[in-house]
Amino acid sequence: MTPIRWGVLGAANFALNHMAPAIHAAKGAAFTALATSSPAKAKPFKAFAPDLRVHDSYDALLADPEIDAVYIPLPNHLHVEWTIKALEAGKHVLCEKPIALSDADFDAMIAARDKAGKLAAEAFMIVHHPQFQRAQQLVQGGAIGDLKHVDAAFTFFNDDMDNIRNQADKGGGGLRDIGVYTFGSTRFVTGQEPDQIPYAKLRLENGVDTFAQVAADFSTFTYSAMVSIRMFNRQQVTFHGEKGVLELSCPFNANVFDQAELTLAVDGTTVTTERWPGVNHYVLQVENFCNSVRDGTDYPCPLEFSRGTQKMMDMVFAAGDK
Template sequence: MTTVNWGVLGAANFAREHMARAIHEAEGARLAALATAHPAKAEGFRAFCPDLTVYPSYEALLADPGIEAVYIPLPNHLHVEWTRKALQAGKHVLTEKPIAMTADEIEALIALRDATGLLAAEAYMIVHHPQWQRAQALIAEGAIGRVLHADAHFSYDNRADPGNIRNRPETGGGSIPDIGVYTYGSLRWATGAEPVTLRTRIERENGVDTFALVSGDMEGPGGRFSFHAMTSMRLFPRQEVVFQGEAGLLRLTAPFNAGLFGEAQLHLFRAGQPDHLERFPGARQYCLQVEAFGRAVRGGAPFPWRLEDAQGTQAMIDRVFAAAE
């Protein structure tokens, strides 16, 4: 597979610490360019990629014919605009989650993707991690019987950083846009189920949700089950997902920030059988995501998280906010 040349729009801290490094290190990918109006911010990227070309504007990078794919880590409210502009410039696009602020906005991106024949996707890295791929397979094969209940929890505390884009309404902040994508989307992806009833409790500060507890019922190929999903930007850090079935229980530790929050582990408990533990210490989900994107661009391999998948999660987010109102 020939190498895909990547550019990054914006010198975000997350890009510098994680995704730009993943592009630089992934097989079949080359980090070639960065666009930032602040040259000093480029130095953190040049520290691991000395030959990086730095452009003073996003438009200048998109005009470079040598850049085939762009990664967009901009604030949430800019995702749709620059995904559209990148596609119109003839680039494949991987945009940070949430790719849009409402499900309706994604419809136009799907149409533009189809019209251009380019790959556009939301950077939903967990579906590339073997922990989640294994969980999905175990549920599908009935390892825990019919799923009857699921819990998904993701919290951290950033109250000490009021200027953070997650704490600002004008940049699309809030715990649900930031990490509800993971709690809601992971339940959907692992079970193939969609929400049918929702109950919500949301607490807000300065116009953004800082705590959200969502419960209800989901229904999919395996039938109907109840669920709880909690997100917060004001609680002690916690990450955990549990699927409880008629015949067993499946627990995922570090399900979202695998390797950063802790070691990714999958625990399987079944009556009358020894407890089963699988560890995934070496899996690097950001690199796996970049490599999967490259295979899709070069060989047409299916990409496991399509815009339609992102739209389904965003539709659930839209329903959560509507239920709270």
Template sequence: MGRVMRWGILGAAKIARTALVPAIQTARGARLVALATRDVDKAAPFVALEPGLRVHRAYEDLLADPEVDAVYIPLPNDLHVAWTLRAMAAGKHVLCEKPIALQAGQIDALIAARDASGLLCAEAFMVCHHPQWRRVRALLAEGAIGPLRHVEGAFTYDNPDIGNIRNHSRHGGGGLRDVGVYPCVTTRFATGAEPLRLRADVQDENGVD
């Protein structure tokens, strides 16, 4: 058996527990070994899924853990860049939730850090790896469904909780930053094209779009 990639998770987010933990447990050559969370109660469901899981009380402690090779970051959007950079500085490969950054200049900094470190740094966008979207991209490229005239995409869900971080601009929340990235990335990936013009109509509520 080849080398096993040992994973740690920064933060006890629901997406980590419901999506990433099962994925790691299913994948060959991967093992979940550590979790960092300031709330011990939130660690319990993870330990139930992965008995023997090491629980760190600080994110820094997980990054210093020599038995962690790669880190998954499902923190609030505004924390992605800082902790991705810190993880790479600690010698860890990184899989960061979308959006990995909120500004173009931050992407440049992440690319520079990745290239300098020789580590893998990836954004957790399943669209780019899902067989159905790879097939759509191939069909469009082949012209199998005729010339592309128009693409319309939407990603919506109901979140009336004004206390939720996804409804606060300072945390990178809002329709465009938090979920609007899905139709944007999917369209670009499927068509292989970049937009020529951009237009936005914004409804501002609670300080976010």
């Protein structure tokens, strides 16, 4: 198998701690190049990938003919620009979430993708995890009867004003950082889109949402979510049906927050728990991306899926402004 050769734009901490090691570990992938003007920032990457080529600019990496795909972990407001530049340079693109800041941003990205004939996708890793694939199978297969309500929560504490999550001009805020998970996970598992957002309470600090409480109406179920970057760590998604309840106790940061676990309760007496210790959804994401590039296998999270999550987020921001 000829490996897909990857380059990473920028020496972000998330790339160092999660995605670059995942690319290095993934079957059919090769972590080949890094773009950074800082030799000091490149050093820890070369500690596990000693043959890594280091380019001193993003443009130089995109001009490298020995790079097939790029991973983009740049600040949110730069995602659309560099996704399009990478596509125009003939590279496949995996870009951190949120890949865009508005629904309208997707027009140019999809056009660039189609013109280049390359794969471009948001790094929405949870859909690659067997926990969510199993949840989708159970909910859409009727294991809990007709779905009536979904409840989601994702919180952590970050009041560092130097962090981009707390900077409005860089596309920060809790919804864009972690609301994509509470929204996107529900859409993925149920296969449905929201009809309306009857309630959205947003708490802003310096132009950044630090807390959001959201209610949504889907075609056959109701939805509620709470997201905050000023509260103690918590994450959970519950799918409540007429005949059972499905709960994901570590849905978003498997092996970091806790172990990925799914619990199904039906008939008031039967409880089944499934666990996936040690499964790395970042590695699975890279392997699925490479397979799609190599043989055209359908990718679980195309731009069209990510656009649906962004549309929901736009609806929430609009409702919160009322």
